[in-house]
Amino acid sequence: MPKSLSADIKNDIKSALLAGKDSMDVASRLGVTYATVNNYANKFFPNRQRGLGGRPMVVSAQTKRFIKIQVVQGQLKTAREVHDKLMELGYSVSYKTAINVLKSMNFFSAIKVKKPLLTTKHMKRRLAWAKKYQNWTTDDWRRVVFSDETKVNIWGSDGCN
Structure with missing residues (x-):
């Protein structure tokens, strides 16, 4: 059976922890x-x-708030820009640390979605088309055959071309 501690040691433990x-x-x-x-x-x-x-964070909470404000306002758009800003502020951190700082503030990276580049001419033509067919009914659209020249194979492929 283990020996119990004296009241003095218990009081010393309690007072040290309180301190x-x-x-x-x-x-x-x-x-x-x-x-x-x-x-x-x-x-x-x-x-x-x-x-x-x-391990404690290298970047202070105040600096993280500053970075967060700049990211939200759009002044810093990429992790590389955040890394450069941290270096400018005197933090000698790696690029990976800059990414970790962003992740700790719930900013995550994503690949930008590719969209077609629309010119003014394209936009005007699309608007004209939409206005032209705006009042078409469901029956009108049933008479249209949409063809995009794509071949769809239901039962397997035709092999390599």
Whole structure:
């Protein structure tokens, strides 16, 4: 059966944790194990807020807010521009870190959808066509045969051409 800690050590653990000391520091200072300190911390402070752990972010929260505003306003459009802005602000970060900063603010990359380039002439012709057939009924459209010269094979292919 494990030996119980004295009231003095328990009080020392409690006061050190209340002072904001790290569990590992408290354990080494008092000569008890890290697990013991954590067990008592969970017992004394069941709702304590724990650190998230991991490496701290290089880019500050204030800089992230600044970058977010610039992205939303359209001043920074690509991750490369964000990376250049971070370098300009004095952060020596990689391009991948710039992408991670954007992801942490819920900005994700996407490939731009390709659309046909419409000239003014195209737009006028499309509008004229739409106005011409605007009042057609469903029966009128049933009489139209749409042909785009595409061959559709239902039962397999015709092989390589």
